[in-house]
Amino acid sequence: MIYYPESICVSEIRFDVRDGRVYDVSFVGGCKGNLLSVAALVEGMEIDEIIRRLRGLSCDTGVSSCPERFIEALECYKNGEFDKLNGLSDREHLDRQQSKWDHSYMIMPDMFGEEMSYPCEEAMKLDCGKKVLELGCGQGRDTIHFAKNGYDVTALDYSPVGLKALNEKAESMGLAVNTVEHDLRKPFPVEDGAFDLCYSHMLFNMAFTDEEVEFMMGEVYRALKPGGYHVFTVRNDLDAHFGIGNSRGENIFENDGYIVHFFSKENIEKIKGGFNIVDIKYFEEAELPRKLYCVIMQK
Numbered sequence: 001m002i003y004y005p006e007s008i009c010v011s012e013i014r015f016d017v018r019d020g021r022v023y024d025v026s027f028v029g030g031c032k033g034n035l036l037s038v039a040a041l042v043e044g045m046e047i048d049e050i051i052r053r054l055r056g057l058s059c060d061t062g063v064s065s066c067p068e069r070f071i072e073a074l075e076c077y078k079n080g081e082f083d084k085l086n087g088l089s090d091r092e093h094l095d096r097q098q099s100k101w102d103h104s105y106m107i108m109p110d111m112f113g114e115e116m117s118y119p120c121e122e123a124m125k126l127d128c129g130k131k132v133l134e135l136g137c138g139q140g141r142d143t144i145h146f147a148k149n150g151y152d153v154t155a156l157d158y159s160p161v162g163l164k165a166l167n168e169k170a171e172s173m174g175l176a177v178n179t180v181e182h183d184l185r186k187p188f189p190v191e192d193g194a195f196d197l198c199y200s201h202m203l204f205n206m207a208f209t210d211e212e213v214e215f216m217m218g219e220v221y222r223a224l225k226p227g228g229y230h231v232f233t234v235r236n237d238l239d240a241h242f243g244i245g246n247s248r249g250e251n252i253f254e255n256d257g258y259i260v261h262f263f264s265k266e267n268i269e270k271i272k273g274g275f276n277i278v279d280i281k282y283f284e285e286a287e288l289p290r291k292l293y294c295v296i297m298q299k
Contacts, residue, residue, distance in 0.1 A: 003073035010035070010060075010066050011254070013073050021046055022074070029258075030066055036065070047074050074181040116145040118283050119201050119294045123231040124149060126296070129196030133223055135184055135216070135232075136203030140166030140177070146199075147175040154178045156192065185212050188219045195223050200232045202292070207259040210250050210271070217273045221299060230275060230297040236282075239291040268295055275299060 003013040012028035025039040042050050051074055054067040120142040130151045131171045137143045137155035139162045146153045147170060155177055157163055163179045170177045182189060185208070198220045204213050220230050234243070237251070245255035252261045265280060275297035284291055 001073075001077065001203065003069070003076065005066075005069035005072065008066055009068065015073065017047065017077060022050060025070075026077055027066060032082045033128070035066060038070075045135065047078060048251045050074060056137045063285070084168075110139065110141075114141065114144075117142055117201055118198070118285065119231060119233045121143055122281070122294055122296070123197060123199050123229070126197065126229050126231070128227075130224075131196045133188075133190060133195040133198045133220075135198065135200040135220075136206065137166060137179070138162045140169055142199070142201055143177055144169060144175065147177050148168055148173075151197075151261050154180065154195075156180050156182045156184060156188065184216055184219075188223055189248075190223050192222050196225055196228050198224055198228070198230045198232075202233055202235065204232060204271075205235045205261050207248075207252070208261060209252075210267075213261070213271050214273065215273050217275070221274050224299045226299060228299045230299070232292070233292045233294050234268070235260060236291055236293050237262050240288050263293065268293065272297060 001015055001017070004011065004014060008030070010027045010030040012027070013025075015025045016023045018207055021044050022042055023044060025042055027035040027039065042053075051071050054071055057065055057067040059065040068070075090209065099264075116147055124146075131151045132146055132151045134143055134146065134155040137157045138159065140155065143153055143155045143166055155163075155166065157166075157179070158181065160181055163181055166177065167179055180189060184203070202214070208216070217230075226255075239262060241253065241255055241260060242251075243253065245253045248254055248259055250261070251263070251267070252259060254260075268280065269277070276299075278296040278298050280296075281294040282291070
């Protein structure tokens with residue numbers, strides 16, 4: 001059986017029940033060593049005994065813990081709520097990513113670091129105005145640097161936790177940033193032709209289908225002034241994680257609870273819409289390292 005918890009690092013809790021006892025427990029994602037220990041310790045234990053032992057164990061983050069969600073899974077089994085233990089569709093897996101990111105931002109206040117990213121540096125080299133629309137800003141790693149360099153930034157993200165961290169950081173630095181909580185699969189809350197530059201770093205790698213990415217590309221086109229630039233990055237098909245994990249369709253794969261949409265140069269050409277591609281630059285980032293394309297388009 002598989003249980004899909006919300007608001008914790010773990011994306012799946014797997015277990016089997018035989019004669020009232022629990023076996024073969026595993027957790028996808030989360031703190032690997034701790035959860036391996038939990039799985040080993042409860043092997044062959046009665047359901048009620050596991051619930052009794054794990055009850056009340058919470059995380060320091062103030063949100064639900066893996067033991068509490070494991071209890072939920074076992075109680076679903078006890079109550080015959082097998083529909084909650086059935087598999088989810090690909091679309092349902094994609095939709096559940098918001099709570100995953102909220103939780104990640106909560107436990108990692110500077111998840112992506114504070115240094116300006118390579119694509120942000122590239123965006124600032126462009127000969128364009130200073131009005132920027134940033135999509136999927138998260139905790140504001142690059143937003144802060146745009147603001148520091150005199151850009152008028154409107155930053156959109158669907159994570160209230162990420163936006164809260166960004167607002168607090170901007171306020172502490174005396175920087176003005178307009179943040180908006182928004183699901184980017186819906187029409188952007190901005191006027192036509194209002195921005196000189198649209199920027200995003202790994203946004204399109206999130207849990208979006210090709211159709212949703214093409215919709216967002218159209219919204220970016222609408223939001224930009226004639227001649228405006230669209231700078232974005234995507235993890236590419238050379239990346240070590242490409243093709244690894246659970247497939248969610250359309251070059252989308254889930255690893256450790258995070259869903260990533262990978263792109264080839266052909267995919268980029270497909271989604272460009274009315275834009276002209278100015279440049280596609282290969283670069284690497286972080287420990288794996290992640291292998292990405294920095295794409296520069298112009299309206």
